[in-house]
Structures are given as C-alpha cells and as structure tokens.
Amino acid sequence: MARKSTKAAExxxxxxxxxxxxxxxxxxxxxxxERVEEAQLEIEGVDAATEAKVAxxxxxxEARIAEAREQAEKDAxxxxxxxxxxxxxxxxxxxxxxxxxxxxxxxxxxxxxxxGKKPVKKLSDEQAEAEAAALVREGVMIQLDxxxxxxxxxxxxxxxELHGMLYQDGEEQGExxxxxxxxxxxx
Numbered sequence: 435m436a437r438k439s440t441k442a443a444e445x446x447x448x449x450x451x452x453x454x455x456x457x458x459x460x461x462x463x464x465x466x467x468e469r470v471e472e473a474q475l476e477i478e479g480v481d482a483a484t485e486a487k488v489a490x491x492x493x494x495x496e497a498r499i500a501e502a503r504e505q506a507e508k509d510a511x512x513x514x515x516x517x518x519x520x521x522x523x524x525x526x527x528x529x530x531x532x533x534x535x536x537x538x539x540x541x542x543x544x545x546x547x548x549x550g551k552k553p554v555k556k557l558s559d560e561q562a563e564a565e566a567a568a569l570v571r572e573g574v575m576i577q578l579d580x581x582x583x584x585x586x587x588x589x590x591x592x593x594x595e596l597h598g599m600l601y602q603d604g605e606e607q608g609e610x611x612x613x614x615x616x617x618x619x620x621x
Contacts, residue, residue: 531545
C-alpha cells in the first residue's frame with residue numbers, strides 16, 4: 435500500500451506542478467490582456483484627440499474658404515466696376531454699344547448702358563456740307579483699331595473720289611479708292 439500512496443503523492447505533485455504552470459500561464463495571459471486593454475483605451479484616446487483636431491482644422495478651413503469667397507466676390511465686383519468704366523470710356527468716344535460688344539467679344543446685352551444719352555451735335559445742312567467738303571479737300575486719318583489707321587484724301591479734283599491708305603504699325607498695308615457718287619471701292 436505504500437507504493438500506492440507514493441504513486442498517488444507523486445501524481446498529486448505532478449498535478450500541482452501542471453496546475454501551477456497552468457495558473458502561471460493564465461496569469462501571464464491575464465497581464466497581457468490587461469496591457470492590450472490599456473493599449474486599446476490609449477488608441478481610443480488618440481482617435482478622439484485626432485477627431486477633435488480634424489474638426490478644428492475643418493472649422494478653420496471652412497472659415498478660410500468663406501473669407502476667400504467673400505474676397506473673390508469683392509474682387510469680382512471691383513473688376514466688373516472697372517470693366518464697366520472702361521466700356522463707358524469707349525462709349526464716350528462715340529461708338530455704339532454693338533461696336534463695343536464686337537470689339538470686346540461680348541454680347542451687346544452685356545455692354546453697360548450709359549446713364550443718359552449725350553446730346554448729339556446737330557449740324558445745319560450748310561455746316562454738314564462744309565465739314566464734308568473739308569474732309570474731302572484736306573483728307574483725314576482715322577484710327578480703326580489699335581495701331582491700324584486709314585488715311586483718306588481727295589483722289590479727284592472735283593472731290594467725287596477719295597483715296598484710302600491702310601496702315602498698320604506705321605507701315606502701308608494697302609490702298610483703295612472710293613467713288614462718292616456710287617459708294618463703290620476699287621483697288
């Protein structure tokens with residue numbers, strides 16, 4: 435019987451050792467699980483802090499976007515005002531809205547309207563004939579666009595024909611004659 439009790443005692447000892455190893459392993463797993471849980475809480479804290487930072491950055495960005503849009507609206511209004519002023523300057527030179535639109539590549543409807551019509555200088559028939567005769571006699575230089583000019587001068591002694599020269603950048607580009615009686619051009 436001693437042998438059974440010795441074997442039983444050895445079996446109990448081995449079982450205790452296995453249980454102790456199991457308990458040690460369980461305690462180690464528990465410590466690891468606790469550290470994982472702490473890391474998870476830390477991650478959640480970092481995530482919350484990151485989301486708060488992102489929200490603040492978005493708020494600041496939205497404020498900057500609103501400021502940029504407001505500034506862009508002010509700049510656009512100023513540019514529109516300047517463009518309208520330049521259109522008024524063109525109209526003040528005596529060209530009509532359609533021609534301003536053509537020169538600027540915009541519709542006539544987009545050309546600014548003047549506040550009121552300028553009084554048109556009325557010439558008597560005698561004054562108009564005298565001015566026309568002076569033009570025919572003396573000739574005239576007309577600026578067409580930028581550095582493009584047309585010079586008109588008498589082509590006949592009786593003043594029924596005008597000779598026209600076209601210049602660009604000061605260089606002759608072509609010439610033509612117009613018969614004032616028929617309004618026909620010839621080259």
